[in-house]
Amino acid sequence: MPTLEIQIYDGRRRPFLAGNVLVYVRKKFEGKNLVAKYVDSDRLDVNFDDNPGELVVIAARDGFHQCGVFVKDLSRPVSLMLVHKAENIEFDSNFYGKLIQTETPYAKLIGSDPDAKKHLDALRTFEPKSLACLLNVLEAIRWLPNAKDVIETLESIVLQPRRGGAIWQGVQEDRIFVTADSRLPGRLREESFVPALFGGHPGADAGFKESGRFREANLNFSLNTKSAGAGKVLADIDLDYFDDKLAHVVLEVIPNEASKITGKRKFTNPVKIYAYRWMATRNCDKPLSRYSGGSADSQDFDPMFVVGGS
16 A cells, blocks of 8 residues: 655754644646645655555645645655745854865855955845855755866855846845856756756846756756856856746746836745755655765755744
């Protein structure tokens, strides 16, 4: 008898103990629920008489962002993350020290900003979502199959808020800007990336999107290969909610662009990206490893912050 084991976590990556979680299980592309049940623990086991095929598992609770995943393999537990809508981002107290340690892969990149600590402290205080975006992107790159090759092309970054839509430097809550060497496009073509549209990134003349690994929270590189000088490229790096192109346009690009007209500016939320990427790596049915600077290790997606409630 096949059994689906569902494990529910909070934004601090701890078992969800607040209870009163509504869990839905349904077959992919079918609206009928096989299970719709409130649970008061962090775990639910669902038994099936035979193989149910690909499933959709959703968890919802008042005050938290709803989450869901697709499931094919019932032999492994399924991990869900419910993040509180208060979105209180709690950074690792030593995230700067961990970034600049010589044995870590980003020591050179972070060290390219002579006032890195001052600027990162300012982001933590005044632009926490921009800092969360930066840490999400840096962590996601470490999970690429050729992470070492990509990271070594990243040369410099300005660790300050981006000022002006036409400026290819700085960080904001949905993307970061990096100067890289000219090997970067080739390294992206080698592994896990496909050519991507770049029209929504003014100044870009090439684009690459991580594809085929995760359904959600995929890396996207939009490149300006002509303005950085000989042997250099400018990279606009972000994480999209969805791998599916139609879902990305309809559920992410259009709402974000429409917000420019309404005056209530909306960006891809790094808190949701954090949850999506964490669930994607936990639930991936392919072997994954995380580049740590000198070797690869396997562990949770950890961008050096967690998300709590109010």
